[in-house]
Amino acid sequence: MTKTKLIISYxxxxxxxxxxxxxxxxxxxxxxxxxxxxxxxxxxxxxKHFSLEGFIGAYxxxxxxxxxxxxxxxxxxxxxxxxxxxxxxxxxxxxFKYSNLIFALILFGMFIPxxxxxxxxxxxxxxxxxxxxxxxxxxxxxxxxxxxTTLMFKNYYEEIPDELIEAASIDGANLYDVYTKVLLPIxxxxxxxxxxxxxxxxxxxxxxxxxxxxxxxxxPITVALVNLAGSQVVEWNIQMAGALIAALPTLIVYIAxxxxxxxxxxxxxxxx
Amino acid sequence: xxxxxxxxxxxxIIILPSLILIGIFVYxxxxxxxxxxxxxxxxxxxxLRGVYKYVGFRNYERIFMDPRFQTDLWNTLxxxxxxxxxxxxxxxxLANLIDKGIKGSRFFQNLFLFPMAISFVVTGTVWSWIxxxxxxxxxxxxxxxxxxxxxLEKLQWMWYTSSESxxxxxxxxxxxxxxxxxxxSGYIMAMYLAGLKAIPEEILEAAxxxxxxxxxxxxxxxxxxxxxxxxxxxxxxxxVSLKIFDLIYAMTGSGPNNVTDVPAIYMFxxxxxxxxxxxxxxxxVIMLLMVAVIIIPYLYSSLRRGVSS
Numbered sequence: 001m002t003k004t005k006l007i008i009s010y011x012x013x014x015x016x017x018x019x020x021x022x023x024x025x026x027x028x029x030x031x032x033x034x035x036x037x038x039x040x041x042x043x044x045x046x047x048k049h050f051s052l053e054g055f056i057g058a059y060x061x062x063x064x065x066x067x068x069x070x071x072x073x074x075x076x077x078x079x080x081x082x083x084x085x086x087x088x089x090x091x092x093x094x095x096f097k098y099s100n101l102i103f104a105l106i107l108f109g110m111f112i113p114x115x116x117x118x119x120x121x122x123x124x125x126x127x128x129x130x131x132x133x134x135x136x137x138x139x140x141x142x143x144x145x146x147x148x149t150t151l152m153f154k155n156y157y158e159e160i161p162d163e164l165i166e167a168a169s170i171d172g173a174n175l176y177d178v179y180t181k182v183l184l185p186i187x188x189x190x191x192x193x194x195x196x197x198x199x200x201x202x203x204x205x206x207x208x209x210x211x212x213x214x215x216x217x218x219x220p221i222t223v224a225l226v227n228l229a230g231s232q233v234v235e236w237n238i239q240m241a242g243a244l245i246a247a248l249p250t251l252i253v254y255i256a257x258x259x260x261x262x263x264x265x266x267x268x269x270x271x272x
Numbered sequence: 273x274x275x276x277x278x279x280x281x282x283x284x285i286i287i288l289p290s291l292i293l294i295g296i297f298v299y300x301x302x303x304x305x306x307x308x309x310x311x312x313x314x315x316x317x318x319x320l321r322g323v324y325k326y327v328g329f330r331n332y333e334r335i336f337m338d339p340r341f342q343t344d345l346w347n348t349l350x351x352x353x354x355x356x357x358x359x360x361x362x363x364x365x366l367a368n369l370i371d372k373g374i375k376g377s378r379f380f381q382n383l384f385l386f387p388m389a390i391s392f393v394v395t396g397t398v399w400s401w402i403x404x405x406x407x408x409x410x411x412x413x414x415x416x417x418x419x420x421x422x423x424l425e426k427l428q429w430m431w432y433t434s435s436e437s438x439x440x441x442x443x444x445x446x447x448x449x450x451x452x453x454x455x456x457s458g459y460i461m462a463m464y465l466a467g468l469k470a471i472p473e474e475i476l477e478a479a480x481x482x483x484x485x486x487x488x489x490x491x492x493x494x495x496x497x498x499x500x501x502x503x504x505x506x507x508x509x510x511x512v513s514l515k516i517f518d519l520i521y522a523m524t525g526s527g528p529n530n531v532t533d534v535p536a537i538y539m540f541x542x543x544x545x546x547x548x549x550x551x552x553x554x555x556x557v558i559m560l561l562m563v564a565v566i567i568i569p570y571l572y573s574s575l576r577r578g579v580s581s
Contacts, residue, residue: 009369013380016366020383020454023398030401040406040413044421087290094283102291104575109298111567113515115539116560117301119308119549124301143297146290175282204391206518207536211544222393226522229397236401243394254389258382262462265388 031055031241038237054237055245058228062242064217065224069203069249072134072220076141077198081191083142084149088190089179091150092157093165103154110147114207122211136212137220141202149194152267156190157183189260196257197264200250221246302560309553316547331554341555344535346440348562351449351534352513358453359509360502363460368490370461371468381465385458392455396522399451403431432524432532444524444531452519456512460505467501468494507570514562535559 030038034051091103121140125131130139160183168182209220216227225246228239254261309332312318312325335341366384370377387395406413408428412420416428430436432447471494479489517536526533526541535555543552 006374009372009374013369016362017380017383020387020458023395023402023454026402027398040411040417043401043414044418083290087287090283090286094279094286096280096283099283099287100575102287104571105299106290106294107571107575108567109294111511111563111571112298112302113536113556113559113563115515115517115536115552115556116305117297118305118556119543119553120301120304121297143293146294150290175279200389204393206391206393206521210521211540222391222518225397226393229400229522239397240401243397247390247394250389250391251386254386258385261389262385265459265462266466 027240027244030236031058031244033237035235035237038235043236051237054235054241057235057238058242058245061228061238062221062224062245065219065221066245068134068218069220069222072137072141073199073202076138076145076202077195079138080142080145080149080198081194083146084153084194085184085187085191086179087146087150088153088155088157089183091154093162093183094175103150106150107147109144110151114144118207118211125212131212132214132218134213134218137208140208140212141198141205145198145202149198152194152197152264153187153190155267156187156193160186192257192260193264193267196253196260197267199253200261203250305553305556305560308550309557311550313549314547314551319547319549327550331550332558335551335554335558340530340533340538341535343442343530344533344538347442347445347530347532347534348514350441351445351452351516352510354445354449355452355456355513356506356509358449359457359460360505362453362457363505364464364498364502366457366461367464367468371465381461384461387455388459390455392518393522395451395455396519396524399447399454400432400523403447403451405430405433433528435529435531437531442531444527448520448523448532451523452513452516455519456509460509463501463505464498467498471497503570507566510566511563514559514566 026043029046030043031054032050032052033047034049034053037047037049037051087106091099122131125136130136164182165178168178173181203220204222205220206222206226209223210226213219213223216224219227225242228234228242307324310326310328311331312327314331366380370381402414404414405416405428408416409420409425412428415431419425419427430444432444434442434444436443475493476489479493484493515536516534517540520532520534520537521540524532526537535558539552539555539559542548542555
């Protein structure tokens with residue numbers, strides 16, 4: 001590449017970076033301003049005095065919901081990863097009649113607009129008395145997570161040679177042993193990818209959260225964040241600090257384990 | 273042979289619980305929603321009575337005659353169109369820039385992808401502040417203020433509160449589309465990057481030896497090889513945009529005269545604010561059909577490909 005071309009490439013990259021950084025910049029500077037300093041006229045300016053007022057305010061309002069989100073996301077992620085792993089094992093290594101049809105039927109569940117199951121779902125949880133609870137949301141995310149986690153693990157296990165399984169079978173290991181002693185130990189990268197994917201999606205989910213939990217004390221952080229904006233006077237420093245707090249856990253995961261995050265993204269588009 | 277048979281049986285037994293759960297929570301509930309959409313459950317009391325009265329296609333007739341829903345369909349069409357064009361265009365452009373492997377491209381790649389780790393709700397909240405128009409030209413806010421500072425007052429605009437339109441295209445959607453492209457184009461970039469990495473270097477070398485320039489290589493060699501990725505990208509983006517809810521809910525809501533309204537928002541309000549469950553279900557069924565039209569052929573072809581390979 002010639003030098004001019006290289007310089008042009010950098011200029012373009014930097015201009016596009018500005019587009020990507022701008023929302024982050026505004027969020028960051030606003031959340032460090034005191035309410036006195038948050039005015040429309042200075043919204044692009046750097047804070048004159050760093051203030052934690054926004055973060056303290058946002059934390060006070062969002063801490064219970066943040067806790068809810070952790071109570072929801074962690075168990076749902078673990079259960080759906082385990083379920084996906086078992087399903088993926090069955091569909092890739094224990095092929096049976098119609099297994100492809102069954103896989104397709106399961107997979108369709110990840111594309112549906114959840115609006116098309118929402119009303120019966122809520123009636124169902126009202127009937128069994130779980131409506132409005134975090135438990136209901138855990139169940140929801142485990143069930144509707146089956147298609148994607150099964151897909152990811154199926155693809156992952158298909159890369160593992162069948163001979164490995166057969167060799168263990170000949171040695172007299174039963175299926176349980178094959179799964180726990182042969183497959184599980186080499187599944188760790190698969191678990192990391194699936195767990196990151198589920199953690200990010202469940203943490204960020206909004207539709208189920210807003211319709212299944214009606215009590216503000218039970219709501220996950222995404223709903224609480226939107227409700228912050230709904231109050232009469234929007235305190236923008238609190239609002240932006242809240243956005244940052246809500247985004248922090250998934251951002252940390254992304255920064256720490258970005259490689260696995262990208263793998264999950266690519267696995268999400270069916271055959272990749 | 274019998275070991276094989278036993279394995280197959282175990283495979284089916286293992287998958288059975290998940291299959292049953294999906295059977296109930298996806299297929300049976302869809303059936304239930306369809307059934308509701310043909311009922312008269314358009315008030316809380318009618319639901320409470322629990323008597324199912326079949327009303328045929330009446331809810332669908334009402335929905336399709338409803339000007340608000342007609343606006344929603346146009347909004348979905350234009351949102352989908354420009355969201356796909358914007359994300360695929362920018363994603364492909366970025367993938368090519370980064371694929372050149374210049375110094376620091378790793379950093380830029382991570383930067384462009386980070387919005388994917390954030391929720392639509394956060395994105396909507398932040399962009400709604402950036403695009404809030406304020407009382408311009410004297411007392412502008414957000415981007416309009418920045419334009420004023422840069423002496424670009426001409427660019428000041430009503431953004432998502434604008435009631436202007438070109439034909440059926442409500443220009444207020446532009447702000448929402450920009451936010452959605454900001455969120456998703458990094459994902460598309462990652463898909464294209466993976467595709468570009470998979471192209472064997474020998475093919476490109478051979479073309480260069482034959483005297484092909486970079487433009488020719490891009491359009492005549494790389495693009496045809498990237499076709500399956502373009503298709504996947506369009507499917508992913510298309511089904512996201514047909515269902516879009518969180519971003520608009522957090523960013524603009526329906527907007528003045530429903531300029532940024534979409535079926536999912538209307539469905540939400542009908543079902544959860546006005547207790548018109550049957551009407552809400554009718555919209556859900558229409559949304560499901562729109563998604564199914566693009567997803568079923570895609571699933572069919574990609575699974576068939578998976579079986580044969």
